[in-house]
Amino acid sequence: MPVEREKLVELYRTMLKIRLFEERVAEIYWEGKSPVFNIAADPIPGEMHLYIGEEAVATGVCAHLRPDDMVAGTHRSHGHYIAKGGDLKKLMAELFGKKTGLCQGKGGHMHLFDAGLHFGCGGIIGAGIPHAVGAALAFKMQGKDNVAVSFIGDGAANIGAFHESLNLAAIWKLPVVIVVEDNLYAISVPKSKSTAVKSNAERAAAYGIPGVLVDGMDVMAVYEAAGEAIARARRGEGPSLIECLCYRYRGHFEGDPQLYKPEGEEEEWRKKDPIPNFRAKLIREGILTEEEANKIQEEVAALVAEAEKFARESPWPEPEEALKHVFL
Amino acid sequence: MAERIISMYEAIAEAIAQEMERDPRVFVMGEDVGFYGGIFGATTGLWKKFGDERVRDTPISEMGFVGAAVGAALEGMRPIVEVMFVDFTGACFDQILNHMSKIQYMSGGQLKVPVVLMTAIGGGYNDAAQHSQCLYGLFAHLPGLKIVIPSTPYDAKGLMIQAIRDDNPVMYFFHKGLMGLPWMTIIEATWAPVPEEPYTIPFGVADIKREGKDVTVVAVAMMVHRALEAAQKLEKEGISVEVIDLRTLVPLDREAIINSVKKTHRLLVVDEDYLSYGMSGEIVAIVAENALEYLDAPPKRLAVPDVPIPYSNTLEDFVIPSADRIAEAIKELVS
Numbered sequence: 001m002p003v004e005r006e007k008l009v010e011l012y013r014t015m016l017k018i019r020l021f022e023e024r025v026a027e028i029y030w031e032g033k034s035p036v037f038n039i040a041a042d043p044i045p046g047e048m049h050l051y052i053g054e055e056a057v058a059t060g061v062c063a064h065l066r067p068d069d070m071v072a073g074t075h076r077s078h079g080h081y082i083a084k085g086g087d088l089k090k091l092m093a094e095l096f097g098k099k100t101g102l103c104q105g106k107g108g109h110m111h112l113f114d115a116g117l118h119f120g121c122g123g124i125i126g127a128g129i130p131h132a133v134g135a136a137l138a139f140k141m142q143g144k145d146n147v148a149v150s151f152i153g154d155g156a157a158n159i160g161a162f163h164e165s166l167n168l169a170a171i172w173k174l175p176v177v178i179v180v181e182d183n184l185y186a187i188s189v190p191k192s193k194s195t196a197v198k199s200n201a202e203r204a205a206a207y208g209i210p211g212v213l214v215d216g217m218d219v220m221a222v223y224e225a226a227g228e229a230i231a232r233a234r235r236g237e238g239p240s241l242i243e244c245l246c247y248r249y250r251g252h253f254e255g256d257p258q259l260y261k262p263e264g265e266e267e268e269w270r271k272k273d274p275i276p277n278f279r280a281k282l283i284r285e286g287i288l289t290e291e292e293a294n295k296i297q298e299e300v301a302a303l304v305a306e307a308e309k310f311a312r313e314s315p316w317p318e319p320e321e322a323l324k325h326v327f328l
Numbered sequence: 329m330a331e332r333i334i335s336m337y338e339a340i341a342e343a344i345a346q347e348m349e350r351d352p353r354v355f356v357m358g359e360d361v362g363f364y365g366g367i368f369g370a371t372t373g374l375w376k377k378f379g380d381e382r383v384r385d386t387p388i389s390e391m392g393f394v395g396a397a398v399g400a401a402l403e404g405m406r407p408i409v410e411v412m413f414v415d416f417t418g419a420c421f422d423q424i425l426n427h428m429s430k431i432q433y434m435s436g437g438q439l440k441v442p443v444v445l446m447t448a449i450g451g452g453y454n455d456a457a458q459h460s461q462c463l464y465g466l467f468a469h470l471p472g473l474k475i476v477i478p479s480t481p482y483d484a485k486g487l488m489i490q491a492i493r494d495d496n497p498v499m500y501f502f503h504k505g506l507m508g509l510p511w512m513t514i515i516e517a518t519w520a521p522v523p524e525e526p527y528t529i530p531f532g533v534a535d536i537k538r539e540g541k542d543v544t545v546v547a548v549a550m551m552v553h554r555a556l557e558a559a560q561k562l563e564k565e566g567i568s569v570e571v572i573d574l575r576t577l578v579p580l581d582r583e584a585i586i587n588s589v590k591k592t593h594r595l596l597v598v599d600e601d602y603l604s605y606g607m608s609g610e611i612v613a614i615v616a617e618n619a620l621e622y623l624d625a626p627p628k629r630l631a632v633p634d635v636p637i638p639y640s641n642t643l644e645d646f647v648i649p650s651a652d653r654i655a656e657a658i659k660e661l662v663s
């Protein structure tokens with residue numbers, strides 16, 4: 001089925017939002033950390049895992065989701081949140097640790113929660129998978145046609161929770177989709193050293209559910225595969241697994257010297273960059289003119305600048321607020 | 329000969345290398361311990377020296393590889409297994425809680441489990457609730473685990489060699505902020521003289537870091553350094569603080585604590601772990617049981633106030649004890 005123009009433009013805009021947001025985050029992060037890198041330095045302190053290069057995955061999947069569908073992200077989740085329709089201002093303010101942030105400065109970069117958007121993520125590898133399975137169980141028990149999506153890295157597919165969750169989802173026929181982002185590495189460890197299967201899509205067969213491997217640098221390929229899996233889940237036909245082959249252009253975290261990456265590897269993957277390639281395709285196919293594409297770029301850049309301004313100008317939480325929210 | 333000054337991560341890696349050379353049963357596994365040398369540097373240089381067979385990068389499978397360390401230990405190997413952050417022991421807690429700590433006992437002493445599980449603890453750099461915990465109190469509560477928490481490079485090396493040679497399971501906690509990593513807030517004490525030759529430090533012997541007569545401060549890891557900083561400040565105000573670094577929680581040097589309190593008559597326990605049901609309560613209980621009549625003031629505890637570690641700087645600084653707050657607490661005790 002042909003995809004409407006509006007949807008295609010939306011896919012482009014979303015990928016760009018993630019890219020420009022994160023490129024700005026990287027600049028701000030390093031702004032506080034030069035000349036001497038100190039991980040605790042403001043304005044954005046702590047670890048920072050960026051999603052740059054992987055935008056097509058979150059975008060292609062979340063384009064099928066409604067606000068009341070559930071997404072369980074990872075430690076690298078700005079992109080998942082933005083693609084789900086997240087609020088850039090609150091996201092940025094959270095990264096700054098401000099009172100106006102998504103979690104009032106308590107969560108930070110790895111622990112983003114937005115109850116209204118049914119979004120959560122965390123820093124413990126694989127721990128989000130059972131959460132998505134449980135959300136899917138809730139949807140089923142409540143008679144809703146919602147779905148839950150769990151994004152994970154290929155590294156996370158080796159943790160026990162992955163296998164237990166897939167099995168549960170399969171036996172209970174739950175409306176959950178597991179999206180594996182294979183960006184070749186788990187920190188420094190290449191996939192070849194952590195699993196004996198070629199693709200995690202193969203593992204789906206072990207649980208009796210469909211598994212597909214798609215090009216994660218091609219937003220349309222992801223969009224189509226996710227569309228099928230999500231529709232299947234909504235129809236009550238059970239879970240599926242999609243593995244997206246992609247690449248993170250930056251280090252595992254900001255400051256990672258990336259000595260484990262072979263020379264020239266990034267250049268090869270740059271040729272497949274999902275964003276300029278999709279833009280060129282939209283222009284080539286007459287979906288967008290050059291001017292329209294530039295205008296989208298400007299609009300998105302303005303949103304990011306607005307988010308940054310909001311974050312910078314927002315107040316800090318009061319220190320005593322640290323004691324709030326253990327119990328409600 | 330000039331003393332050689334190295335960082336804590338180098339001291340740990342050197343200890344492991346020397347033991348691997350001495351004993352072919354010793355091997356290392358964990359995430360990114362190979363080529364990368366460990367995220368906190370504790371396995372720097374080992375992979376190059378010993379190769380894939382004895383320095384194994386694992387998949388992200390804590391339950392699997394920590395359990396495998398237990399199994400390998402049961403068959404005569406002496407594994408050192410790194411769980412990158414102590415927070416991630418959640419993913420293998422069963423192996424620690426029900427197996428690593430108990431098999432020796434359940435087997436009536438037939439079997440031993442000489443595993444060293446090393447892991448990073450501590451906050452202070454905004455890594456928030458799932459990457460900043462200490463949790464040693466949780467593990468110290470379980471019978472069967474020895475608990476080691478070095479605060480200096482010298483201790484780190486001696487305690488690591490001791491841990492590897494110990495026939496029991498040992499949990500070895502290193503504080504990220506003390507490792508001497510270039511990307512952390514710099515703490516001078518993380519570089520110190522360390523002898524090149526192997527040496528051991530017995531478990532259960534606390535180190536009196538500073539003698540004093542007005543108040544005893546008991547701490548481990550980063551809080552030792554914060555307490556020393558506070559003590560130094562207070563010296564100018566005429567308050568004499570004794571600082572005790574426990575170095576191991578299990579076994580615990582009860583004598584050192586009791587003797588010090590008998591001398592100073594006041595006790596402050598400073599802990600970067602949570603306040604309730606933990607190390608600080610244990611130490612206060614020991615003093616109450618053994619030296620209550622010596623106390624001139626009720627003992628005090630300064631620890632993380634039973635909340636997860638928050639992200640934002642303003643919030644995190646509020647919950648982790650600082651040198652200033654330690655000094656304040658000491659002043660309250662002596663006033």
Ligand SMILES: Cc1ncc(C[n+]2csc(CCOP(=O)(O)OP(=O)(O)O)c2C)c(N)n1
Binds near residue numbers: 124126359390
């Ligand atoms: C249970 C657990 N073990 C280890 C880690 C440390 N860690 C954080 S990210 C990461 C690699 C994750 O790789 P992958 O799942 O492929 O995701 P990617 O970072 O490539 O997006 C590791 C080992 C963790 N956060 N949680």
